[in-house]
Amino acid sequence: MSAKFVLIGSGLAGGLLAAYLGRRGYEVDLYERRADPREGSMLEGRSINLALSTRGIHALQQIGIADEVLQHAIPMRGRMIHEKSGSLHFAPYDVDPNKHINSIGRAALNTTVIEAAQRYPNVRVHFNHKCTGIDLNSVTAQLLNPPSSDYGVAGTSSSQPLNSSTTQPITVSGDAVIGVDGAFSAVRQSMQLEIDKFQYDESYLAHGYKELTIPPGPNGSWQMEKNALHIWPRKSFMMIALPNPDGSFTCTLFWEFEGSRSFASTKTDDDVRRFFDEEFPDAVSLMPNLLEDFENNPTGSLVTIRCAPWVYEDKVALVGDAAHAVVPFYGQGMNAAFEDCVVLDECLAQFPQDRHRAFAEYFERRKINADALADLALENFIEMRDKTASKTFRAKKKLDHFLEATLPGTYLPLYTMVTFTRIPYAEAKRRARIQDAIVYAAVAGLTLAIVATAIAVLRALAS
Ligand SMILES: Cc1cc2nc3c(=O)[nH]c(=O)nc-3n(C[C@H](O)[C@H](O)[C@H](O)COP(=O)(O)OP(=O)(O)OC[C@H]3O[C@@H](n4cnc5c(N)ncnc54)[C@H](O)[C@@H]3O)c2cc1C
Secondary structure (H helix, E strand, O other), X not given: OOOEEEEEOOXXXXXXXXXXXXXXXXXXXXXXXXXXXXXXXXXXXXXXXXXXXXXXXXXXXHOOOHHHHXXXXXXXXXXXXEOOOOOEEEEXXXXXXXXXXXXXXXXXXXXXXXXXXHOOOOEEEEOOOEEEEXXXXXXXXXXXXXXXXXXXXXXXXXXXXXXXXXXXXXXXXXXXXXXXXXXXXXXXXHHHHHOOOOEEEEEEEEEEXXXXXXXXXXXXXXXXXXXXXXXXXXXXXXXXXXXXXXXXXXXXXXXXXXXOOOOOXXXXXXXXXXXXXXXXXHHHOOOOOHHHHHXXXXXXXXXXXXXXXXXXXXXXXXXXXXXXXXXXXXXXXXXXXXXXXXXXXXHHHHOOOOHHHHHHHHHHHHHHHHHHHHHHHHHHHHHHHOHHHOHHHHHHHHHHHHHXXXXXXXXXXXXXXXXXXXXXXXXXXXXXXXXXXXXXXXXXXXXXXXXXXXXXHHHHHHO
């Protein structure tokens, strides 16, 4: 008989993982605390759109849904930098103009992965079921199914409720529980309680984020360059904007929570208006709902979570943000979560009779890379909010692209390795450090040679 997996959380990675496990013939029960997104429930508090790139696309391709997802995507070919003066600079992401990242809607993508999972009759999805904890040794999960949401079991032909809704906890069991329940994972919390010396570290940025909107122009047109990720770098903070298919842009302001100029100190409409007029003058004229958006939209926090182990015997595993939440500045959190699904699937295929070994191998392969991504994502915040505005940075990018074109396959800029290849994150980080050291040494050597030549020429002229 096939093993039964209990998955907690049908966010981006939960739906995709259910599809992978369903394809492999396992029995899968997926429990999600929210209502079915197809019934119009909002994915509140999370980014409306995301950048999907090579790793995520590969994971979707393996399950046959990449084309379906990409048909709604908007290619972003580079960064459009907005200076305070209103000047614009476009910096392509790669020397190859065909390489781009893709702006996609979170809600549509979430629905697509859930529907991909539900194509397998051995996958059942249960919405409105909140996990309150798991018992690691008995492989059971405790769930609450609130009475107000007496929903049936989506993905089965039956429309009967899973349980005639009760506030009493429901207990479900399986051969393994997978926590795909995001950064504040209930499964991980149970592991913390039950596993001796479980390592856990969470660190919050001093910055929060708020989403704002640039609505479509006339006839659904885009009021700024459509095929770019827009950045307003302002040293200690920044705003970015990603295009949506309806002609709108979703802007995200990343700003300090506290301080003399911060979310906390910006209290009145006049404060908001003054700040935007000073910092983002070209955007503010395109944001008629700025004041309402600023007041009504939540201010989210940005957390990096590192923990170990992600697995317990053959019984429990963590996938996606539950294992490794990262700040969003490399646009890789979801892409990495999707890559986890590919690797876990590969490990289960490699050790079909030994799930303990498969889980251990998964953790071994992914942990080092998730840690590397966490570092890269934090570093990229400084690059985006500060360095993208500098001429030196733009010159370095041009040099990167020149070297990439001159030494194809040998020199790959870090952004290219992370975004447009599946080179493991830790390996990409290591290669980039070596490349940078060589380039800086070469530039320093060249500078020395030029200075030495200039001195020799001056001496010759003087004698
Ligand atoms: C502002 C912002 C911008 C981002 N931009 C990008 C980007 O451009 N590109 C990118 O790759 N990544 C991006 N990310 C990261 C990305 O959102 C996450 O990495 C991704 O959502 C992780 O997927 P997940 O399935 O692990 O977790 P989630 O998407 O958080 O899904 C977890 C699911 O579990 C459910 N759940 C939680 N607790 C329980 C419980 N107790 N019981 C049952 N269900 C539960 C939740 O309701 C949810 O459906 C961004 C993140 C933020 C905050």
